[in-house]
Amino acid sequence: MRFNFKVNDEKIEIDCEQTARLIDVLRNRLGLVGVHEGCSTGECGACTVLVNGKVVPSCLVIIADVDGKEVMTVEGIARTEKGKEIVKTFAAHGAIQCGFCTPGYVSCAYAMTKDDDVVKSVEGNLCRCTGYKKILEAIEKVSKWNT
Amino acid sequence: MKKIEYFEPRSIEEAAQILADTRGFVLAGGTDLLVRMRRRLWDIRTIVNIKKIPAIAEIAVTDGHLSIGCLSTLSQIQSDALVQKHFPLLPRVIAQMASWQVRNIATMAGNICNASPAADTALPLLCLDAEVVVNGSRSIPIANFFTGPGKTALSPGELVTSIRIPLKASAYKTSFHRLGIRQGLDIAIAAVCVSVSPDLKEFRIALGSVAPIPMRATRAEKASSGKHEVAATECSPIDDFRASKWYRTEMIKVLTKRCLDEIQLQSK
Numbered sequence: 001m002r003f004n005f006k007v008n009d010e011k012i013e014i015d016c017e018q019t020a021r022l023i024d025v026l027r028n029r030l031g032l033v034g035v036h037e038g039c040s041t042g043e044c045g046a047c048t049v050l051v052n053g054k055v056v057p058s059c060l061v062i063i064a065d066v067d068g069k070e071v072m073t074v075e076g077i078a079r080t081e082k083g084k085e086i087v088k089t090f091a092a093h094g095a096i097q098c099g100f101c102t103p104g105y106v107s108c109a110y111a112m113t114k115d116d117d118v119v120k121s122v123e124g125n126l127c128r129c130t131g132y133k134k135i136l137e138a139i140e141k142v143s144k145w146n147t
Numbered sequence: 148m149k150k151i152e153y154f155e156p157r158s159i160e161e162a163a164q165i166l167a168d169t170r171g172f173v174l175a176g177g178t179d180l181l182v183r184m185r186r187r188l189w190d191i192r193t194i195v196n197i198k199k200i201p202a203i204a205e206i207a208v209t210d211g212h213l214s215i216g217c218l219s220t221l222s223q224i225q226s227d228a229l230v231q232k233h234f235p236l237l238p239r240v241i242a243q244m245a246s247w248q249v250r251n252i253a254t255m256a257g258n259i260c261n262a263s264p265a266a267d268t269a270l271p272l273l274c275l276d277a278e279v280v281v282n283g284s285r286s287i288p289i290a291n292f293f294t295g296p297g298k299t300a301l302s303p304g305e306l307v308t309s310i311r312i313p314l315k316a317s318a319y320k321t322s323f324h325r326l327g328i329r330q331g332l333d334i335a336i337a338a339v340c341v342s343v344s345p346d347l348k349e350f351r352i353a354l355g356s357v358a359p360i361p362m363r364a365t366r367a368e369k370a371s372s373g374k375h376e377v378a379a380t381e382c383s384p385i386d387d388f389r390a391s392k393w394y395r396t397e398m399i400k401v402l403t404k405r406c407l408d409e410i411q412l413q414s415k
Binding site: 019042045048057059060119120 | 249
């Protein structure tokens with residue numbers, strides 16, 4: 001079945017099963033391998049992307065539910081002014097080690113407003129490397145000038 | 148992977164018919180269904196995606212009740228002005244569930260239909276005398292909704308279309324305490340929700356994760372003293388990898404007492 005939606009501001013038309021997972025379409029059909037599959041069950045946050053501005057676990061979203069919507073992945077976020085600041089701040093704070101969890105965290109940081117609590121916003125994101133402190137500090141810093 | 152039959156009904160009636168004919172699984176948020184599919188825990192051949200049905204996501208006051216449409220996500224319920232005004236207990240509970248990403252797509256109706264004994268939203272709904280509306284008409288009191296682990300009073304062909312809470316319950320004083328291994332995303336080891344009528348006479352004490360279903364501790368509710376101890380005798384927790392039967396029983400005492408003490412303080 002044919003689906004039309006936007007990914008990172010680009011119009012996309014895809015032919016696939018209605019129940020294809022968004023993460024599979026993004027990674028395998030569109031080459032957006034910045035979206036990482038950690039647990040496949042919505043519990044690790046590594047696959048987090050934005051759909052119509054909201055963070056969602058792309059491993060639990062089917063493509064039929066994205067039809068007509070706007071998706072943003074870390075690749076698109078990193079091209080925006082806000083996204084560039086987020087990535088720069090993460091790097092400066094030592095918030096990136098292996099990088100596997102990073103796109104998920106960057107997506108959340110991008111979607112946050114300054115009224116969102118940092119810890120609550122990323123409680124669904126796991127990191128096996130950093131011990132979390134530097135990631136939280138980086139996001140705290142970024143959220144100080146978020147609107 | 149075997150082919151999945153997929154339907155996108157455009158009305159409640161159409162959905163009910165498909166569900167009755169196929170015994171398919173309802174897809175709303177998908178945060179339980181897609182996990183089961185991935186883990187091959189259930190034999191899922193048919194999916195009925197209800198998100199194209201209009202008018203079942205609304206939150207509105209009608210007929211002396213707050214009605215929460217079945218497609219309302221946990222995030223939407225959490226931030227809704229009517230919910231925050233009448234039943235701030237719900238946002239308080241939801242804030243402790245899952246994660247931001249999951250709350251953005253998961254639904255409260257899905258949480259109760261999945262009917263885990265640990266279903267978090269079941270507890271405030273039990274304490275607020277909620278009703279589950281099925282196929283837009285039939286009404287099941289929440290106390291009768293859960294019939295076993297993962298089992299509800301729904302028959303094939305029945306779809307929960309909304310959850311209604313009587314506005315008079317907004318006068319109840321409420322408290323909720325949940326114990327888990329980590330803050331977000333885990334399944335509660337034990338949870339307690341308590342509501343009390345404004346005259347402090349009528350109690351509702353709901354216990355989670357300590358029985359085959361989210362339950363009300365009705366003897367504890369009527370006990371004149373030591374409610375927390377009575378509640379612990381009414382539940383039947385199991386040993387599992389999260390916690391032991393003994394520990395859960397002890398924690399029910401602690402959490403119930405915490406809830407009751409908090410409500411006492413609220414009343415001063």
